[in-house]
Amino acid sequence: MVFNLTKLLRLTSNKVVLRECHSIFGLKDLIQQEKLVKVSVVPVHKDKHALAIDIIKEYFLTEHALVCDRRMNVHDDRALDEYLGTLLKQGNSLFAKTRDGTIAGLCVNFASSPVDPKNLRNYAFYRQDPNTKDFLYFTAKLQETPNLWSMFKEPKIFQINMLTVLPDYRRQGLATMLVEKSQALAQSQGYKVIRMDCINPYDYKLAERCMLKCLTKFPLHKLRGANAPFIKRSSEYNRCIRVYVNARPQIDSDKEIKQQLSELEDILG
Template sequence: MSSHFGHTILKILSNHTPSKAILQDFKRTFALFKTRDKVKEISPYIIVRADKDEYNEVLNVMHESYYPEEPTCYSLKIAPNPILDERAMKAMEEGFTLVAKCKYNGCIVGACINESTSPWDPEMEEKLACAVKCDKLKKLLMFYAYMMRAPDLWRCLGVQKVYEMSYAFVKRSHRKKGLAYKLLSESKSLGADAGFPVVRCDATNIYTAKICERLGMKKVAEIPYCTYLDQNLEPIFKPPWPHEGVKIFCDCSPQFHEINRKIQKKSNIFGFRKKSKEKEQEV
């Protein structure tokens, strides 16, 4: 390669007016030394639906990564318990849960538990709260019922089913790699493909809220933690900064937005191929 390059240079130097063929030969040779675009890094993770046999493993990851840091659970110092596990298991049994797996060992490193909610679910949540003996857990479940009713999407939009992205979590050692965004993005697409008229996410922390904004979801309600008070007019939740409240996001046209996303993705791929061909022709 170096001898060919040197030969081309000598040809150009020996001719004051190099021919078109020599210039093309020089361009073709010089292109070998140009820096290529960085190859996109292949992710070591895959996003798939959770199998029934994996539900217990998802719960274990949830115990480790969700409850200790989720603002409402952190404020009340709530540890994993059978009631919350049963609630999460019931949501997973609907079959909409997505998990992030390591390609090399198959371990689950994160998940997004998705479920459908109906107009009668807040009342059922309150009944469950009244049957609980633990005062902290009672407060948490009552807050869940309050969140469900806050935007009242069932009445406002005239629907009976809402697809909700309820719990999203990633193991600490696998964070800052875009997994939370991928899980929520794929979960949103799954809700659209399943035919739900509305996709919803209750962002109890600022990081989930930012992801929902990136996904183009609209904020329909907000509950500052300082405004949710107990009988003594004291805030029930006092999470650490920067978590200041719950932001409720929804997408009322998930199928339309999903089709646009797929079209945009295809156009980007074809555009990249077109540019690549144009560069090759120039060389």
């Protein structure tokens, strides 16, 4: 026989265990499926805001396109701490926690209104660090591109933002769970429009898995500051951003939505 197996694979309900074997194909090198960790999704309470900010900086912002492009040091940036703190104070953000209380993931959620980008730009104007200033300007510009408040005629929209799962707990469905719980939270509070901006490839696949609809997409270099793009066209971090929504538009608004999307495409070129 081709194989000389002394022991075979044993299949359990939650794990594939590889037993000792000998084969010219190296079956003992098969990848072992890890046991899924049981988690619960809970609100991020006030006493955990500092921990949440540290997680955002360590696992989300370090992969952010603009942060990487500018090689920003976000760890000692008090202006970012203050901005992130204002988002967490709304009380809509969620932790994924294991049974022993270990944080496995985080999703920062917040409700936004049309004045928020303007307020964020005003806040950015007084920051001293030019990269921090541009990061906040970039965030404000993205928040209103496209302008969903006008498009769907809603005074506030619910934004699913800054989603991250810690490395040891990835590929176990936690991100999907956080997005689904965030959508349920938004709907329970009466929000009719939910927005999720996706830059990384796995983000948009996650959004589609959670039944959000891609409203528009464009390369990041199309987002411009006062004098130049935030991210240059030639940058390796010039990724395509996709804006996903879960919305219940008014019956007479479909035509206007299409018109505004067409105008946005003309602006972005």
